[in-house]
Structures are given as C-alpha cells and as structure tokens.
Amino acid sequence: MSLKHALLGFINYGPMTGYELKKFFDTSVAHFWNAELSQIYPALKQLEGDSLVEMKVEVQEDRPNRKVYSITEPGRRELIAWLAKPAEREQVREPILIKVFFGSSLSKQDLISVLQNCADETRTAVTYLEHAHQFVDKFVEAIGLQQEALFWQLTIDCGLKVHRAELEWSEDAIQKVKAADDSIFENEQHGYDGVNDVRSAMEALDRVKSLMPGALAGADKYLPSAQGKPDQQARVPTRTRAAAR
C-alpha cells in the first residue's frame, strides 16, 4: 500500500501531524498522489499500531491539541525496503478513452467537443506543472534542501512529459476526427437478436489471434490484471459455433 509509505516518507523528513501531512501532500505530490484527511488519520493510527511511527500529544491552549508523529527505526527500515522494491503498476482507467472507443455512436461535433475539453484540461495541467518546476526551485532554496531538488523535479518532469504527450494526442485526435468521413458517425445500431453476430465476432477474434501468434503475448505482462496468469495459447475452436445457427 503506497499511501502508508508516502506518509512514512514525509514523516522521515521530520515529525509532523496529520494536518501538516495533508498540506505537504497538497503542495508537493498532488500531481501524482492525493490523500484526504479522513484517509490520513486512520492510516496514521495503523502505522502507530505497527510501531512504524510514534505519537506524542502536544497540548495547546488556544487551538486543538496536536498529535505529532515521528518515525521509528523499524519504520525507517520499512520505508527504505519498500522504496527499493520494484514499483507496482496501477491499472490505467481513462474515461476519455471509453468515450473515444464508442465514438461512432456520437455525432462528429459531439466527439470533437469531448476531445476539445480533454485538450483544454490537459493544457491546464501542463501549465500547472511548468509553474511547479519554478516553485520547487524557489522552495528548496528557501529551506536549503537543494539535495532534494533532483528527486522532486524528476516527478514533475514525468508529469510534464506524460501530459504533453496526452495533449499532443488529443490535438491530433481532433484533426483525425475532423478529417474523417461523416458516414462513420451516429452509427445506427442494429436491433437484431445478435447471437450470431457477437459469436462470429468472437470467432474472428480467435482467428486473428492465431494469425498473430504471440502478438498479444505482452498483455499478461503489461496488464496488472493478467499478471501471473500463464501465457495462454490462442487457437481456432474445433467445434464451430456456426452449427448452432
């Protein structure tokens, strides 16, 4: 679980409270990780239960008491062990791509609007990250932690490259959609009973798979969902489903 380790990482900078952790999240790793206070507080309790952090109550008169968490030796060891392990890949989920995938059901104009909106939002993200770069420069100078700059900037570099690629794609996609023949849009969906069609599509799928042996072999490595499953052999079914028609 990444959240707990991210918390450990921040607490390793110095003892702090849940409230402060939230602030650090929002101003430093917000572009690749978010955490709500309602998630941070229970997570801290669990870390404490596992003896990875220690808590001290700091009594305040004018304000609510603070619970200051500091890292323990086992906590530091756990953090470093986790950091050195290969990173898990999260399953990608892109609603925009679902919309594009089923784009033939939309009018050309509606699809372009959806893509335009995506491009605009991505552009905002890129602008944000460009500022973030300068922000980090000034911040590390202000607190004298120049040795952290490389690592922090690298995370921004990643976001910038990826978002610029996405922006490029969406602008490109708009051009391709504009250039496309009108006939492929607002696809009238056929009302037939479909059993034959879906089954024959499935057979075609199997046939193409067998024509491209190993073509999709990367899937089980690439997709987190298929990890560990053996490389299954694609083949044409012997009992042809056409007999059922």
Added chain:
Amino acid sequence: MSLKHALLGFINYGPMTGYELKKFFDTSVAHFWNAELSQIYPALKQLEGDSLVEMKVEVQEDRPNRKVYSITEPGRRELIAWLAKPAEREQVREPILIKVFFGSSLSKQDLISVLQNCADETRTAVTYLEHAHQFVDKFVEAIGLQQEALFWQLTIDCGLKVHRAELEWSEDAIQKVKAADDSIFENEQHGYDGVNDVRSAMEALDRVKSLMPGALAGADKYLPSAQGKPDQQARVPTRTRAAAR
C-alpha cells in the same frame, strides 16, 4: 460511473452475456479499462434494474444457461448522453513517483534499479500496443467493421504516446540519477524533535506561494480533488510562528 457505460457501449454493438463482455474487455479496452466478472455480473443486474438493458435466458443443455443482455431505448439514450458529456479525470496515482520523490533515502544503485524496472515494464507495454495496432487492423477487416477502426486505433494511439513519453522519462531519469553527486543519496535522517523544522518549512512554503502569485492557481482546476473549491489567496501569515520557539 464509467464501467456501466462501457458495458452499455458493448451491448449496443449487439446482445451479449456477461461472460462475453469480459472477453471483449480483455481483448479491446484492456489497455485503459479492466473489469472482473465479479464486477460485471452485479453491474448488469443494476443496469437491468434501471431498465437500461433487458435480459433473456437462453437455455442450453450441454452448458450452463446464458443470460443474454440487450440494450433498450432508454439505455441507448443514456449511453449517448454520457458519451457526449465531458470526461471525468481520474486522480493519478503513481507509486513509481513516490519512490523517486523520496529517492534521497535510497542508494544511487537502488534508485537506478527501480527506474530500470519501470523502464523495462513500460517498454513491454509499448511493444504490446504496437502489436495491438496491427491486431485491430486485421480484426476490423475480418468482421467488416472498418468504420470502427478510427475510434479503436485512436485509443491505442493515446496509450502509445503516453507510454513512450513515460519510457523516455524513465531513461532520462536514469541518466540524471547516474550523473548526480553521490552525496545526495542515502540521506541520514535527523532525529531531532522537528517541530521547528516542519513549521519553518511550512512558512517557507507560504512565502514562496506569495512570491509566485497565481503560480499554483492551476492546481484546483488540474487536480480532481480540488475541483470546485474557490481560488484561495496565498499569503504570509501575520502571526509569525517563530514566536512559539
């Protein structure tokens, strides 16, 4: 919720069962959406409850009965309305970037290994998507659905661009880490009580924010977590915390 609409999208191609839907997911949108059968079956029930799809049991002797779902008119309307709406942005979560962000706690070699692993996995993903491109070409030809090719290929284009950008970044990052001074690694963390340090860092944060008015103004638009919240004014606190030391 995207899953239900993705299911609607597939069922709109023609009536099919949950089991078949899973196959379509795995061979066509797996690179940007995954769904387990245990999630698909209840989702179909809900869609049926909302009258967006209809179910017919197809009795089979040699195999378990099939529940074939077909889309209804309200279902088609709901699908098209959803497709035309601007796409939600999912919160990005990148464990690899957490590791890089706290990279100063690792040895140079350990950080390079983590990045190397990331690069290798990303390369596999790129190769997979390159094959997927050809796969779609052959498949649309086999079933005579050339009019869908553009939309399907666009989703692969997006994955390719984004993953190539990520690959470029990770190779770049490896070079930068290799070139970095050894002294910035295996950062010995200070055991002091930290209250002053974290608080002064927080003050520095506020100061830099006020030096760059509007620099991080994009955050609330860019980050899904902060959407809708008003553009808050960054300012230097008047009651200086230094008094508390």
Added chain:
DNA sequence: AGACTCATGTAATTCGTTACATGATTCC
C-alpha cells in the same frame, strides 16, 4: 457576518480486487 484556519475524527458509500463455490465438457 461569513469564511477560513487549526485540528481532530467517524460513518456511509462506491469502486475494485481476490477468494470462494459449482459443475459439466472438452482439450492435451
């Protein structure tokens, strides 16, 4: 007066994964 800061949480709900359960048939 109203909003925001500081500071803590709990509860409900959604979304998704993993594990468990069944059972005939068919492939190697």
Added chain:
DNA sequence: GGAATCATGTAACGAATTACATGAGTCT
C-alpha cells in the same frame, strides 16, 4: 489426469471519496 472453457454468481476485503461532526480563533 489435469487444465481450460463455458457460465453463473457471492462474500470478504481494501482503497478512496463524500458527508457529517465539533469548536475556538482569526481574517476581511
């Protein structure tokens, strides 16, 4: 004989979001 295909699910768990709750103090 063992694995996989076909075909349906349920149950438990984990991660994350949203809503709710409290309450003094400070800023505009």
